[in-house]
Amino acid sequence: MKSRMESTMKALVYKGPGKKPWERVPSPKIQHPTDVIVRVETTTICGTDLHILKGDVAAVQKGRILGHEGVGVVIEVGSAVAALAVGDKVIISCIKSCGRCSFCKQGLFGHCLGDEGASGIGWVFGHLIDGTQAEYVRVPYADNSLYKLPATVTNQQGVLLSDILPTGFEIGVQYGQTKPGDVVAVIGAGPVGLAVVMTAGLHGASKIISIDLDPHRLEEARKFGATDTVRSGEAGWKAKVMALTDGWGVDVAVEAVGLPATFEMAMQIVRPGGHVANVGVHGKPVELPLQDLWIRNITISMGLVNANTTPMLLKLVAEGKLQVDKFVSHHFKMDEMLAAYDTFARAAETRALKVIIDR
Ligand code: NAD
Ligand code: ZN
Numbered sequence: 001m002k003s004r005m006e007s008t009m010k011a012l013v014y015k016g017p018g019k020k021p022w023e024r025v026p027s028p029k030i031q032h033p034t035d036v037i038v039r040v041e042t043t044t045i046c047g048t049d050l051h052i053l054k055g056d057v058a059a060v061q062k063g064r065i066l067g068h069e070g071v072g073v074v075i076e077v078g079s080a081v082a083a084l085a086v087g088d089k090v091i092i093s094c095i096k097s098c099g100r101c102s103f104c105k106q107g108l109f110g111h112c113l114g115d116e117g118a119s120g121i122g123w124v125f126g127h128l129i130d131g132t133q134a135e136y137v138r139v140p141y142a143d144n145s146l147y148k149l150p151a152t153v154t155n156q157q158g159v160l161l162s163d164i165l166p167t168g169f170e171i172g173v174q175y176g177q178t179k180p181g182d183v184v185a186v187i188g189a190g191p192v193g194l195a196v197v198m199t200a201g202l203h204g205a206s207k208i209i210s211i212d213l214d215p216h217r218l219e220e221a222r223k224f225g226a227t228d229t230v231r232s233g234e235a236g237w238k239a240k241v242m243a244l245t246d247g248w249g250v251d252v253a254v255e256a257v258g259l260p261a262t263f264e265m266a267m268q269i270v271r272p273g274g275h276v277a278n279v280g281v282h283g284k285p286v287e288l289p290l291q292d293l294w295i296r297n298i299t300i301s302m303g304l305v306n307a308n309t310t311p312m313l314l315k316l317v318a319e320g321k322l323q324v325d326k327f328v329s330h331h332f333k334m335d336e337m338l339a340a341y342d343t344f345a346r347a348a349e350t351r352a353l354k355v356i357i358d359r
Contacts, residue, residue, distance in 0.1 A: 005037065005075060011065040011134035012337050017055035020066070022337045028130060028138035033080035036142035038072040038092060042155035043132045043334075043357050045344045046163060047190060048281065052126070056283055060127055067133030068094040068125040069162035071155040074146075075136075083143040090146040091314070092132055092139060094163040095122035095307040099144035109144075110304035116140045123304065132162075133337065135359070147310055153318050156356050160324045164354070165313050167279065167305040168195025172254040173203055174309070175301035176277030180204030182251035185241060187232070187265050189217035190347075191327055191354055192279055193256035197224040198322060199313075205252075209244055211237070211265070216351055223326055232265065241269045248272065254279060260286045270298055278302040329353040 009027045012020055028037055046069060052060045060066075070092040074084050084090070097104050098114030112122040116129060125131040130138065139145055149158045173196060178184055184205040186196045189212035200208050209228045210221035218229040230240045242249060249271035255263050258280025266276045267289065276298060288300075316322040329352050332340040340355045347353070 005039070005136055009135035010334065011130070012067065012341075014052060014060055014062060014064045014066050016062050018053060020053060020338075020341065022335070025065070025134075027136050030076060030078045031138065032140060033078040034098075034141050034143065035078040036074050036081055036084055036139050036146070037076040038070070038090060038137050038139055038146075039075045040070050040072040040132055040135060040137055041359050042071045042159045043067050044069045044159050044162075044354055045133075045341060045357070047192070049126065049133075049341075050345055051281065051283075057127065064126065065130035065134050065137075066126040067131035068123065068127065069159050070132030070137065071149060071158040071162075072137070074142075077142070081142050084146060084148075089149040091149055091158045091161050091310070092125070092137065093145055093147065093166075093307045093310055094125060095305060096124050096139070096141050096145040097122060098141045104144070107306060107308040109306045109308055112141075114141050121304075122306070133357070135334065147314060150314070150318050153314065155358070156328055157317050157324050159356065160327050160354065161310055161313055161317065163305065163307075164191045164195045164327070165199070165317075165322070165324065166307045166309050168192050168197075168256070169199040169202070169313060170305055170307075170309055171279045171301075171303050172196035172256065172277050173199050175303060176252040176254055176275045177299070178203035178205055178252050181206045183207045183209070183245050184252045184254065185209040185211060185250040185266075185269055186226075186254045186256055187211045187262045188256035188280065189214070189221045190256065193254070194221060194224045194327065194353070196254050196256055196279065197221055197226050198324075200252075201225055202316075207244060209241060209250065211241070214348060220326075220353065238265075238268055245271065249274060251275070252277060256280055258282050260284060267293065267298070270296075272296045272298075274298060276300045327354040328356050330355040332357045334359050
């Protein structure tokens with residue numbers, strides 16, 4: 001249980017809106033008996049990190065190490081850790097879970113009451129406690145918050161299971177109550193929308209329509225399993241979607257952008273009795289036209305990912321049933337962290353999807 005970690009390490013530190021040096025900071029230490037320390041081997045950047053850097057996520061304090069996705073090796077374990085040992089290769093889930101509270105027992109890990117950062121929110125890394133864009137990270141409730149990486153799954157594949165795959169599947173496909181034969185439309189073809197496209201087939205979608213403004217992303221969507229693509233922002237986009245159904249709209253409309261306009265688009269294309277599954281994180285109120293929706297028997301869902309489907313998704317990745325390497329557009333080394341951010345932030349020009357950052 002001895003660590004050979006140095007007393008300091010390099011990490012991406014949030015210093016307020018727009019300020020994020022890659023700098024030397026103290027290495028993490030075990031704080032609770034249920035903690036482990038992971039030597040991060042692979043991490044990546046999420047759209048949410050960009051939101052934080054704009055100052056949109058007020059709970060993130062200056063000095064916080066960002067990042068909530070990662071794969072690494074356990075180098076130190078707390079005295080109460082039972083299921084993990086030094087040397088284990090693990091996926092760090094974006095959601096921590098104490099495994100004991102009433103929400104965890106329901107599988108609602110997103111609302112874990114374990115007291116870490118703030119009680120009642122499972123997303124703590126790079127938000128309420130230091131995150132994974134660092135050489136080392138402390139993981140609370142490690143027995144339940146880490147997943148062992150099988151030898152057949154690469155670091156790159158594993159890191160895509162930290163957040164985007166479970167988010168797309170749980171909040172898009174499952175909450176949308178996708179059934180065999182359903183026509184599913186996914187608005188937004190970023191990494192999260194493409195994760196919905198990739199996993200909608202697991203519930204038997206007959207057609208998967210990807211909708212985005214960016215023609216390059218629509219081209220990508222085909223590789224992820226979209227049967228049809230529609231460019232929004234052009235007149236007639238709605239008619240094109242309707243023509244791909246029996247004329248009454250889609251069974252499941254997934255919003256994977258996070259804007260009032262795109263939520264409205266989802267409500268416009270859903271059929272009577274259908275589901276609108278909102279995945280996007282919204283920063284502004286959205287108008288809800290109940291006066292039109294009630295008589296169409298529409299169900300609307302939304303949520304923070306629980307990452308309770310990670311073990312199932314991991315099996316599919318291990319067996320090659322989900323080919324997640326397609327998400328990766330760029331590779332960087334950890335000491336190129338700022339270049340990785342720059343590439344990811346200019347996705348429309350650089351065609352970035354997921355940027356993989358290795359030690
Ligand atoms: P992204 O910014 O990479 O992708 C968004 C896509 O939406 C882009 O391809 C963009 O071209 C497209 N878009 C923008 N305006 C559009 C319009 N009017 N019509 C059609 N397409 C439009 O984002 P991402 O990383 O894929 O994440 C998507 C959303 O999911 C974000 O809001 C993110 O914060 C959210 N998210 C939610 C959870 C959760 O737990 N619910 C978890 C992770 C991410
Ligand atoms: Zn819990």
